[in-house]
Amino acid sequence: MNIAFFFTPKVDLIYMNKNSTMRQALEKMEYHRYSAIPLVDDDGKYAGTLTEGDLLWKLKNTQSLTFTNTQDIRLNEISLHNLNEPVHINAEIEDLFSRAIEQNFVPVIDDNEVFIGMVKRKEIIEYCSRKVLLQKQMK
Structure with missing residues (x-):
């Protein structure tokens, strides 16, 4: 099955430009209660997490370095x-x-390596859970 079925487009996500400040990242991550956030470069290409x-x-x-000068x-x-x-x-x-074993989400890129969204670990686990339950019902 293609991952597009599990895909969350970047318009529905929080991500940051790698030229943003540390303070902006701290505040955004605190506000959304995220422990990780995707980074993009000026061309929108995935630049890391x-x-x-x-x-x-x-x-x-x-x-x-203090919070003030972040x-x-x-x-x-x-x-x-x-x-x-x-x-x-x-x-x-x-x-x-x-x-997904190692990370909470998997970044998704297009043919030009532009960040277009992600697949969240939760979606993958839910998919696997449905498959297991379906197999049990078929027995």
Whole structure:
């Protein structure tokens, strides 16, 4: 089954430009209660996933960095510690399983590597659950 069935388009998601500030990311993640958020470059291409851990490591490893001056740090200055490999929109659901074990969502890109949305781990688990229940009913 094609992942388009599980796909959430980026218009319905929260994501940030990698040139945004650390403070903007902290505030957006707090407001939406997210622990990770996709990043895009100026061309809309997927540029990685920023996590709470990435923000904490930056804070820990930058002397004199406080919440107040996080407005001076750009997200492209923060090391990303988790590589969330995206999948192409034409990928199959089976292509998501290994990725979903390690990450809450799988970024989805088009032919030009532009971020167009994601598949959430919850959707994958619900799909698998339905398949298991269906198999049990057929026995």
